[in-house]
Amino acid sequence: MSEYKDTVLVSGGAGYIGTHTAVALIEAGYDVVIIDNFSNSEPTAIEGVEKIVGRKVTFEKVDTCDINALRGVFERHEFSTVIHFAAYKAVGESMHEPLKYYMNNLVSYMNILELMKEFRRPNVLFSSSATVYGDAETLPVTEQTPRQPATSPYGNTKQIAEDILRDCCRAYEGFHGIALRYFNPIGAHPSALIGELPRGVPNNLIPFITQTAAGIRECLSVFGNDYDTPDGTCLRDYIDVLDLAKAHVAAVNRMVDGKMKEKYEIFNVGTGTPVSVLELLNRFIKANGVDVPYKIVARREGDVPAVWADTTLANKELGWKAERDLDDTLRASWNWEKHVRGIK
Numbered sequence: 607m608s609e610y611k612d613t614v615l616v617s618g619g620a621g622y623i624g625t626h627t628a629v630a631l632i633e634a635g636y637d638v639v640i641i642d643n644f645s646n647s648e649p650t651a652i653e654g655v656e657k658i659v660g661r662k663v664t665f666e667k668v669d670t671c672d673i674n675a676l677r678g679v680f681e682r683h684e685f686s687t688v689i690h691f692a693a694y695k696a697v698g699e700s701m702h703e704p705l706k707y708y709m710n711n712l713v714s715y716m717n718i719l720e721l722m723k724e725f726r727r728p729n730v731l732f733s734s735s736a737t738v739y740g741d742a743e744t745l746p747v748t749e750q751t752p753r754q755p756a757t758s759p760y761g762n763t764k765q766i767a768e769d770i771l772r773d774c775c776r777a778y779e780g781f782h783g784i785a786l787r788y789f790n791p792i793g794a795h796p797s798a799l800i801g802e803l804p805r806g807v808p809n810n811l812i813p814f815i816t817q818t819a820a821g822i823r824e825c826l827s828v829f830g831n832d833y834d835t836p837d838g839t840c841l842r843d844y845i846d847v848l849d850l851a852k853a854h855v856a857a858v859n860r861m862v863d864g865k866m867k868e869k870y871e872i873f874n875v876g877t878g879t880p881v882s883v884l885e886l887l888n889r890f891i892k893a894n895g896v897d898v899p900y901k902i903v904a905r906r907e908g909d910v911p912a913v914w915a916d917t918t919l920a921n922k923e924l925g926w927k928a929e930r931d932l933d934d935t936l937r938a939s940w941n942w943e944k945h946v947r948g949i950k
């Protein structure tokens with residue numbers, strides 16, 4: 607009998623959420639097979655995972671869009687479950703290069719599903735996003751809150767991928783799927799061995815804040831302070847990546863243990879607490895004792911004023927809840943940036 611509870615194929619496992627999830631899976635008794643093409647990640651991420659867990663992990667450099675290469679992975683490794691992280695995620699870029707997003711995000715995903723069907727691998731966990739809710743009519747959003755038409759090709763790939771999974775689970779016997787709708791993942795592993803590694807100018811708030819604190823960016827632009835929110839800046843639900851990783855473990859357990867109530871299930875993965883841009887910035891400054899110059903600028907196109915999660919379903923069904931303290935999360939983000947930049 608294997609010493610492991612099961613094996614999980616992690617596509618995009620060298621990425622930000624993938625690395626943290628691989629660590630959490632290993633710590634929970636699973637073995638992992640990680641694949642990544644390093645299109646938006648570095649081999650050092652795999653080394654970071656190995657240092658944290660204290661052993662080598664199985665890794666193959668594979669492009670999930672290449673079905674023949676991917677077939678080799680299915681032939682060489684036994685696993686019951688696939689977590690599919692591999693995708694492009696820059697909302698703005700997707701507006702200018704829609705085909706790049708549709709090709710990469712959907713072809714890779716359909717290759718995975720096709721091979722799961724062919725090789726009779728039963729469980730797939732898909733990385734969805736709160737972006738599917740768009741500018742929701744009621745807040746917080748539950749899994750039943752109607753999705754709004756996607757405002758970017760990136761967001762559309764998430765909606766389409768959810769629907770593909772729903773249809774596959776409905777049609778194919780023995781096929782099970784969970785879509786986790788992530789809110790805004792932030793933070794890094796406390797060891798500072800893994801974290802988010804954006805290339806070029808960051809799009810997301812926390813990497814921009816940490817790079818400004820590190821002196822790489824001159825000034826943070828806060829996009830709009832005239833929203834209908836308490837301080838006029840947007841409200842988001844910032845979830846620590848360690849908590850997010852644990853939600854994946856809980857979802858994998860649910861599939862592997864045969865505990866799913868439907869063949870296709872969706873869960874919000876957030877904290878349930880809205881935090882404004884200025885609040886997050888001020889908490890970051892205070893928690894780390896650093897300076898972050900900022901200015902208020904115009905709204906960013908496509909931003910919704912507010913979105914945060916109702917996490918009741920995940921709490922109840924996955925037995926999971928976000929636990930990390932926001933100040934600890936913000937300290938971990940800064941420690942990671944310092945580690946990357948060699949700042950003492």
Ligand code: UFG
Nearest residue numbers: 735736737809810811812814827828829840842883906909
């Ligand atoms: N923001 C700034 N300045 C910046 C960057 C961001 O003020 O330099 C603000 C944004 O306007 C927004 C908040 O910080 O109000 C969070 O912005 P992020 O870009 O970090 O996150 P988003 O909520 O826009 O994006 C997240 C995910 C995407 C997903 C999107 C849509 O990162 O994958 O939610 O819900 F598509």
